[in-house]
Amino acid sequence: MKDNLSSTFNALADPTRRAMLAKLSQGETNVSDLAKPFLKKMSLPAISKHLKVLEDAGLIIKTREAQWRPCRINGEALKDVSDWMEQYRFFWEESFDRLDEYLKTMTKNKKGKNKNETKK
Amino acid sequence: MKDNLSSTFNALADPTRRAMLAKLSQGETNVSDLAKPFLKKMSLPAISKHLKVLEDAGLIIKTREAQWRPCRINGEALKDVSDWMEQYRFFWEESFDRLDEYLKTMTKNKKGKNKNETKK
DNA sequence: ATATTATTTAACTAATTGGTTAATTAACCA
DNA sequence: TGGTTAATTAACCAATTAGTTAAATAATAT
Numbered sequence: 001m002k003d004n005l006s007s008t009f010n011a012l013a014d015p016t017r018r019a020m021l022a023k024l025s026q027g028e029t030n031v032s033d034l035a036k037p038f039l040k041k042m043s044l045p046a047i048s049k050h051l052k053v054l055e056d057a058g059l060i061i062k063t064r065e066a067q068w069r070p071c072r073i074n075g076e077a078l079k080d081v082s083d084w085m086e087q088y089r090f091f092w093e094e095s096f097d098r099l100d101e102y103l104k105t106m107t108k109n110k111k112g113k114n115k116n117e118t119k120k
Numbered sequence: 121m122k123d124n125l126s127s128t129f130n131a132l133a134d135p136t137r138r139a140m141l142a143k144l145s146q147g148e149t150n151v152s153d154l155a156k157p158f159l160k161k162m163s164l165p166a167i168s169k170h171l172k173v174l175e176d177a178g179l180i181i182k183t184r185e186a187q188w189r190p191c192r193i194n195g196e197a198l199k200d201v202s203d204w205m206e207q208y209r210f211f212w213e214e215s216f217d218r219l220d221e222y223l224k225t226m227t228k229n230k231k232g233k234n235k236n237e238t239k240k
Numbered sequence: 241a242t243a244t245t246a247t248t249t250a251a252c253t254a255a256t257t258g259g260t261t262a263a264t265t266a267a268c269c270a
Numbered sequence: 271t272g273g274t275t276a277a278t279t280a281a282c283c284a285a286t287t288a289g290t291t292a293a294a295t296a297a298t299a300t
Contacts, residue, residue, distance in 0.1 A: 006133050013129035014288095015122075018204075025208060031247060046289055048248060053287095067246045067297045079212035082205055084138075085198070088145060092199035134258090151277060166259055168278060173257095187267045187276045242300080249294070256287070264279070270272095 004058065005084060008077045011057035016042075017050050021073060024060060030068040124178065125204060128197045131177035136162075137170050141193060144180060150188040 011017055020034050035047040051071065054060045058077035062069050131137055140154050155167040171191065174180045178197035182189050 003135055005138070006135055009129050009133035013126050013133055015126055018125070021208070025211070032245090042288090043290065044246090045248075045291085049288070052248090064297095069247065073208070073211050075208075075211035075214070078205070078208050082209075082212060085202055085205065088141070088193070088195075088198050089202075091145070091193050091195035092202060094195070152275090155277095162258085163260065164277075165261085165279080169258070172278090184267095189277065244297100244299075246297080247295080250292085251290100252292105253290080254288090257285080258283105259285100260281100260283080262280085262282105265277085267274100267276080269274080 004077070005080055007057045008059060008081055011053045011059055012081070014050070014053075017054055020050065020054065021059065024071060024073045028070045028072045030065075030070050032068075034071065124197070125200055127177045128179060128201055131173045131179055132201075134170070134173075137174055140170065140174065141179065144191060144193045148190045148192045150185075150190050152188075154191065 012021075016038060019037065023029055023034060023037075031048065031051060032044075034051070035044055038047060051060070051062065055062050055071075058074055060071045061074045062071045132141075136158060139157065143149055143154055143157075151168065151171060152164075154171070155164055158167060171180070171182065175182050175191075178194055180191045181194045182191045
């Protein structure tokens with residue numbers, strides 16, 4: 001998982017990590033408070049690892065305050081995702097019927113060797 | 121990787137798969153044409169697996185046309201990602217200075233640094 | 241100093257991923 | 271029929287991931 005966008009998407013591909021971001025969207029929160037909802041499901045080291053994935057992906061910034069580690073969302077990685085998404089906006093905003101029509105017709109002549117063109 | 125959003129993000133967390141989506145954004149393409157740019161790097165079965173990940177995540181739809189499998193982008197999974205992203209728009213659209221200020225102040229009294237503050 | 245609280249690191253394990261080659265399925269073509 | 275093309279499946283392997291428990295680090299509080 002080398003490039004930035006890949007590690008960001010990878011970090012988002014887990015419901016525990018997304019729930020942590022949801023909590024952080026309400027404001028700075030330290031590790032043990034972030035952990036609280038999950039401690040029945042998993043241990044604190046597991047939480048710590050999830051936070052490291054988020055931090056390495058640039059989605060959060062962890063700071064120090066006495067023995068606590070307040071975390072907050074870092075907008076930049078989210079911006080990278082948003083920017084990447086923009087090029088596909090067409091695909092979810094168009095009506096699906098028109099989209100299908102568009103995709104089926106715009107590439108008619110690239111199909112290759114089928115002379116009978118068995119399209120539906 | 122159970123829920124839809126997780127498998128969608130997971131599918132996007134790979135540069136080969138994102139490159140395939142980029143190609144598909146120009147129109148329907150069958151498997152061997154999609155594979156072409158990658159055949160120096162990996163085998164056809166590897167490509168086939170990547171496409172299965174995209175398909176299982178709902179990001180593409182694979183159809184049949186004679187011995188070819190034309191693939192096209194499915195907007196719905198991308199819409200799910202876009203909808204999820206919306207709740208975080210604030211974090212990448214605000215100026216970073218103001219964002220930091222906001223996060224630092226809105227939760228001042230939840231820090232626990234203040235001595236008599238034994239939370240909940 | 242010592243104890244307590246917050247968090248991370250180490251060492252380990254099971255499950256998953258991403259690739260391989262070889263075999264198989266499926267449709268077309270002559 | 272047999273041969274070719276397109277794509278998938280099977281069997282396997284190495285690397286990574288996601289969790290565990292136990293130990294270590296670090297700051298605060300007594």
